[in-house]
Amino acid sequence: MKGLPVKTTNLTFSINENTILENINLNINSGEFVCILGPSGAGKTTLLNALSNRVHYGDLEGNIYYGGQKLSKNGESAFAFVTQEDIMLPSLTPRETLDYAGRFLMSGETTKKERDDRVAEILRMLRLNKCADTLIGGFGKKRGISGGERKRVNIGMSLVKDPQILFVDEPTSGLDSGTAVTVISVLKSLSQQGLTILCTIHQPRKQIFDMFDRLILLSSGKLVYYGPTQRSEEYFQQYGLQCPKGENIADWLIDLIEVKNVKQHKFLKEFQKHKKKKKKKTRKGSMLKTKDQNQIIPNKGRRKKKGRNTRKKKRNHHKRKKNSKEKKSKTQTKTKITKKSKSKGAHHKKKNNKNNKHNSTNSEASEASESSESSESSESSETSTTTEMSESISDNDKEVVLFKLTETSEESDFDFESITTGRSRNSNTKNKKQKKKKRKKQRKIQTDSVGTHKFLDFLVSQYQKSSFCQKYAKSDGDKTYEISKPVKTAKEFSKLKALISRGFKTTIREKSKIIRVVQSVIVALFVGFVFFDVSSTQDGIRDRMGLLFFALISNTMLSLISVLFVLPKEKIIFLKESQDRAYSTKSFYLSKVIVDTPFEVLSPILFTLVLYWTAGLKSNVDTFFIFMLCVIIVGNIGSSLGFFLSAGSRTPETALSIAPATLIPILMFAGFVVDLESIPSALSWIQYLDPVSFGLGALVKNEFTDLEFSCLDKEIIQGICPLTKGEDILKYYNYEDVSIFWNIIYMALFIPILRFLGYLALKISRKKEIGR
Numbered sequence: 137m138k139g140l141p142v143k144t145t146n147l148t149f150s151i152n153e154n155t156i157l158e159n160i161n162l163n164i165n166s167g168e169f170v171c172i173l174g175p176s177g178a179g180k181t182t183l184l185n186a187l188s189n190r191v192h193y194g195d196l197e198g199n200i201y202y203g204g205q206k207l208s209k210n211g212e213s214a215f216a217f218v219t220q221e222d223i224m225l226p227s228l229t230p231r232e233t234l235d236y237a238g239r240f241l242m243s244g245e246t247t248k249k250e251r252d253d254r255v256a257e258i259l260r261m262l263r264l265n266k267c268a269d270t271l272i273g274g275f276g277k278k279r280g281i282s283g284g285e286r287k288r289v290n291i292g293m294s295l296v297k298d299p300q301i302l303f304v305d306e307p308t309s310g311l312d313s314g315t316a317v318t319v320i321s322v323l324k325s326l327s328q329q330g331l332t333i334l335c336t337i338h339q340p341r342k343q344i345f346d347m348f349d350r351l352i353l354l355s356s357g358k359l360v361y362y363g364p365t366q367r368s369e370e371y372f373q374q375y376g377l378q379c380p381k382g383e384n385i386a387d388w389l390i391d392l393i394e395v396k397n398v399k400q401h402k403f404l405k406e407f408q409k410h411k412k413k414k415k416k417k418t419r420k421g422s423m424l425k426t427k428d429q430n431q432i433i434p435n436k437g438r439r440k441k442k443g444r445n446t447r448k449k450k451r452n453h454h455k456r457k458k459n460s461k462e463k464k465s466k467t468q469t470k471t472k473i474t475k476k477s478k479s480k481g482a483h484h485k486k487k488n489n490k491n492n493k494h495n496s497t498n499s500e501a502s503e504a505s506e507s508s509e510s511s512e513s514s515e516s517s518e519t520s521t522t523t524e525m526s527e528s529i530s531d532n533d534k535e536v537v538l539f540k541l542t543e544t545s546e547e548s549d550f551d552f553e554s555i556t557t558g559r560s561r562n563s564n565t566k567n568k569k570q571k572k573k574k575r576k577k578q579r580k581i582q583t584d585s586v587g588t589h590k591f592l593d594f595l596v597s598q599y600q601k602s603s604f605c606q607k608y609a610k611s612d613g614d615k616t617y618e619i620s621k622p623v624k625t626a627k628e629f630s631k632l633k634a635l636i637s638r639g640f641k642t643t644i645r646e647k648s649k650i651i652r653v654v655q656s657v658i659v660a661l662f663v664g665f666v667f668f669d670v671s672s673t674q675d676g677i678r679d680r681m682g683l684l685f686f687a688l689i690s691n692t693m694l695s696l697i698s699v700l701f702v703l704p705k706e707k708i709i710f711l712k713e714s715q716d717r718a719y720s721t722k723s724f725y726l727s728k729v730i731v732d733t734p735f736e737v738l739s740p741i742l743f744t745l746v747l748y749w750t751a752g753l754k755s756n757v758d759t760f761f762i763f764m765l766c767v768i769i770v771g772n773i774g775s776s777l778g779f780f781l782s783a784g785s786r787t788p789e790t791a792l793s794i795a796p797a798t799l800i801p802i803l804m805f806a807g808f809v810v811d812l813e814s815i816p817s818a819l820s821w822i823q824y825l826d827p828v829s830f831g832l833g834a835l836v837k838n839e840f841t842d843l844e845f846s847c848l849d850k851e852i853i854q855g856i857c858p859l860t861k862g863e864d865i866l867k868y869y870n871y872e873d874v875s876i877f878w879n880i881i882y883m884a885l886f887i888p889i890l891r892f893l894g895y896l897a898l899k900i901s902r903k904k905e906i907g908r
């Protein structure tokens with residue numbers, strides 16, 4: 137396996153001015169196993185989608201390079217995406233699933249033997265040999281292979297085309313911890329074989345977390361950390377943020393960066409403590425020792441704080457005196473240092489720049505420089521950390537705000553100490569009312585995310601300046617890779633053949649269409665016995681018309697419903713495979729029509745054979761075949777309508793709920809329920825959009841022509857039997873001028889029209905869902 141490196145520069149993604157990803161710089165080497173971690177809504181999936189060219193909405197800015205190149209037209213063949221949902225056909229086995237994926241995605245020149253070998257290799261790599269020939273199951277069918285095995289089949293489907301980068305969305309979701317470990321270890325072994333793998337993950341246990349080479353830590357679309365997974369803990373330690381012993385580092389990291397986390401004050405407290413500790417130590421001696429002019433900034437801040445701290449002064453006169461003295465001395469010191477450090481600061485800056493240059497050209501040296509920074513922090517560790525913080529303060533207003541949080545708190549009641557300890561600073565105040573008021577305010581502050589946002593901004597800007605960022609996110613990175621040539625997949629006709637073969641296999645195994653055939657026989661038997669040997673009396677006229685109407689409507693409904701229960705689910709698979717450019721919409725749609733049609737011919741034939749003779753309709757060969765033809769056409773209209781509704785609906789549920797709304801006008805305007813002559817002229821045009829109205833016209837004319845009727849005694853009115861000739865009946869019901877031939881043609885025209893509309897709906901749906 138040959139992996140490809142991925143590099144992003146200032147990747148920013150926004151939807152309607154809402155920034156989802158902000159300035160993401162990454163440099164992922166080939167063969168690395170990278171984990172994207174962050175709280176819910178952090179932008180993990182969006183980042184994965186952006187990297188895999190799956191965002192077809194919003195504004196994507198910045199650059200993405202795959203193997204040093206921007207994405208070319210055919211470049212997508214270099215990567216594969218494993219969706220969070222295991223979308224696959226339940227009535228296929230893992231081996232068949234991978235084989236069909238191979239027929240769509242592998243090179244058109246691949247022989248069957250090569251494809252079989254590749255499938256066998258993937259089954260072995262993913263440890264799926266045991267269940268290779270078991271039906272996948274699930275998805276409304278009986279249970280088949282396990283959840284972990286399904287996940288691995290899902291991964292396997294992406295591997296058939298031999299990608300260089302694999303994007304995996306939440307591979308462990310819905311799996312128990314043991315199965316999750318198995319899935320991740322399979323991915324790890326793939327990355328060890330050279331494949332670059334990026335995956336989003338939710339709350340991984342330690343064992344899983346440790347398997348990743350690199351960690352992308354996101355919060356609110358911002359990069360908080362990108363670097364080696366194993367060094368993430370060490371990175372945050374330098375800010376006094378320490379994962380408690382025994383706590384899962386991944387959980388701790390998510391808690392740390394979650395903006396709305398009310399527990400966040402815990403980290404602020406840690407951070408505050410750390411800052412104060414460093415400040416104290418720095419104050420003791422580092423001020424004069426340091427050569428960096430930036431270090432005077434905290435003192436500047438402190439000076440301001442003291443100037444503003446009027447309440448404290450009132451409370452403690454003695455303290456105020458001391459403070460005033462300190463202030464004086466600090467101001468003097470500041471002046472001294474500013475003068476002294478002007479030249480030395482410039483020198484130091486130069487030195488830093490030099491180091492940075494060195495870092496970017498030599499990764500080993502960069503490591504050294506980075507560890508020198510860490511050792512700086514261990515040697516005079518406190519000094520170094522304070523330096524980093526003060527740099528951030530002086531360089532960026534945002535951080536100044538962060539540092540001011542405690543200072544301004546005394547004015548604005550933003551009191552970290554009281555937040556973190558839960559005790560009021562004015563604990564000596566005896567006024568209970570005041571205390572109560574204060575506690576109320578504190579509770580409000582705890583849930584306020586302003587502070588945590590600033591805390592996050594601090595972490596983000598701190599990361600931007602860190603050597604980790606220079607080394608892992610912004611460096612030139614891996615140069616040892618080879619870009620595979622885009623794969624030219626099989627011809628569309630071969631894919632159509634594969635789709636038809638898959639369609640017949642799944643239709644027969646799922647028995648959906650078999651059920652449709654059986655249903656039509658049962659319905660025909662039932663209706664045949666209700667109308668058994670329909671009479672030729674006056675009552676028989678209405679019965680015959682009812683029977684003809686019912687034959688048409690029942691076939692429309694049965695075929696419509698049989699499609700609605702199957703196609704929307706297959707549409708999900710179609711959309712998934714279209715993302716991978718497996719085949720064209722035309723091929724999929726055509727294969728569905730080809731697989732559906734034989735069942736939609738067989739069912740009406742069996743229906744007619746059973747019903748026609750049971751009910752005792754006109755015994756004439758022509759009449760029989762015209763009846764059969766009309767029922768076949770109407771059955772196919774029902775399935776075409778089902779295709780249209782399924783293709784145009786987003787979910788199977790929507791398609792099912794729209795179906796009755798389309799059937800009601802078909803029933804109303806067919807000409808049996810309501811006399812079409814009596815319909816208001818404003819609505820009467822609808823009958824021409826009702827295929828059943830044409831069908832009923834053809835069948836009534838077909839049945840009643842040349843048929844003789846008699847009267848029972850009770851039906852004779854004033855000694856006359858009103859309707860004895862079929863022609864009189866046709867005249868009475870306004871079917872006299874109907875042409876059987878043209879009515880059948882008009883009715884049959886609905887099939888191509890609805891099929892075409894279905895195709896358009898599917899194309900539009902594909903465009904909407906996947907952007908092409």
Ligand SMILES: Nc1ncnc2c1ncn2[C@@H]1O[C@H](COP(=O)(O)OP(=O)(O)OP(=O)(O)O)[C@@H](O)[C@H]1O
Pocket residue numbers: 151156174175176177178179180181182183193
């Ligand atoms: N199409 C969209 N339109 C509007 N907002 C969107 C869209 N897609 C994502 N977002 C928003 O972008 C943010 C990031 O979403 P994303 O799904 O990438 O987060 P996530 O980290 O993967 O979350 P989770 O772990 O819960 O899946 C969310 O606030 C989400 O509401």
